[in-house]
Amino acid sequence: MQEKEILHQIIDNCDDALRDAFLRRMEIATRLMEPENGGGDVYDPQWEQAVLTHVTTGLSPELTIKATSLWRSLMRMSRGKQYRYTIQHNPSLHLPHEADLVDELRRDGLVLCPADMARTVSAALGMEVVPCHAISAAIDALLADQGDFAALVVNSFYDTEWLYSMIYDQPLYINSFIPLPDERMLALFSKKLFNDDSNRIVSVAFAIRTAQYGDLSQTLATLAEAKFNVEFLRVKTMGAKYDDQMLINIVFAELSGSLTALDSRAAFLQLQKELPFFRVIGYRVSY
Numbered sequence: 001m002q003e004k005e006i007l008h009q010i011i012d013n014c015d016d017a018l019r020d021a022f023l024r025r026m027e028i029a030t031r032l033m034e035p036e037n038g039g040g041d042v043y044d045p046q047w048e049q050a051v052l053t054h055v056t057t058g059l060s061p062e063l064t065i066k067a068t069s070l071w072r073s074l075m076r077m078s079r080g081k082q083y084r085y086t087i088q089h090n091p092s093l094h095l096p097h098e099a100d101l102v103d104e105l106r107r108d109g110l111v112l113c114p115a116d117m118a119r120t121v122s123a124a125l126g127m128e129v130v131p132c133h134a135i136s137a138a139i140d141a142l143l144a145d146q147g148d149f150a151a152l153v154v155n156s157f158y159d160t161e162w163l164y165s166m167i168y169d170q171p172l173y174i175n176s177f178i179p180l181p182d183e184r185m186l187a188l189f190s191k192k193l194f195n196d197d198s199n200r201i202v203s204v205a206f207a208i209r210t211a212q213y214g215d216l217s218q219t220l221a222t223l224a225e226a227k228f229n230v231e232f233l234r235v236k237t238m239g240a241k242y243d244d245q246m247l248i249n250i251v252f253a254e255l256s257g258s259l260t261a262l263d264s265r266a267a268f269l270q271l272q273k274e275l276p277f278f279r280v281i282g283y284r285v286s287y
Helices: 003-031 045-056 061-089 096-100 115-125 135-143 161-167 215-225 262-274
Strands: 110-114 128-132 149-154 173-179 185-190 201-209 229-238 248-256 278-284
Touching (some): 003 061, 045 061, 061 262, 096 278, 115 149, 115 185, 128 135, 135 149, 135 161, 161 229, 161 248, 201 215, 215 229, 215 248
Parallel strands (some): 110 149, 173 278
Antiparallel strands (some): 149 185, 173 185, 201 278
16 A cells, blocks of 8 residues: 555544544533533633643644634534524523514605705605705614614615714614615615515624634634625724724624524624624615
């Protein structure tokens, strides 16, 4: 037998051992959540840092980085199993955005929008429009319950980072982007999150720490394992509103997938528990 074949056999044996260890780790992670084993908090950063220190001791700098990435992924996936268990076995648990879910979004109220867009918005929606001097005024009025919706005309939904920056931490949601005859889009948002079978784009905002490499990749992996495909990402550096020690980046992501599936809810719970900030900010059809 040639040496290359022997080396391939060794790798195959390593893969088998890793598979067995992986399955065992996932099984034990779930058993830890059972009531007789105490359940309790899933995320323990201090303990996980101790694990990383243990598994990387004595490794070269190159392998330390790779082992850290591997074990962070393994621990994240173990926690994912535990959050899924929590969702499955606690039917009374509701995520923050689920209190605002509605199955019908009646378009018969008042629409707040900038005055220079009022005619376009009225024609597109066929609703009564209340002109405001700026989009910020429309948002403030909507938050004060002076209207049912706010609307804004944008060049496309890829030109919305500044709008998302205004609403991502407010109790508002993007309900739709409506194509206009001139190829622009009308963004419609309200205090309600419209749940409809035809909706496939979930908009989220979340924070990643600029000094912690791997935060973005681990977050995207969590979403991918919940069967989300990333349609678009926008990253904006913000002040230290959610972290007293360092700057953070707020990421606005458009995801193709289900808002209400078990995998989705477990991923949202995990990210809400573990990131400095995470919030669902919209649900709409895809164009």
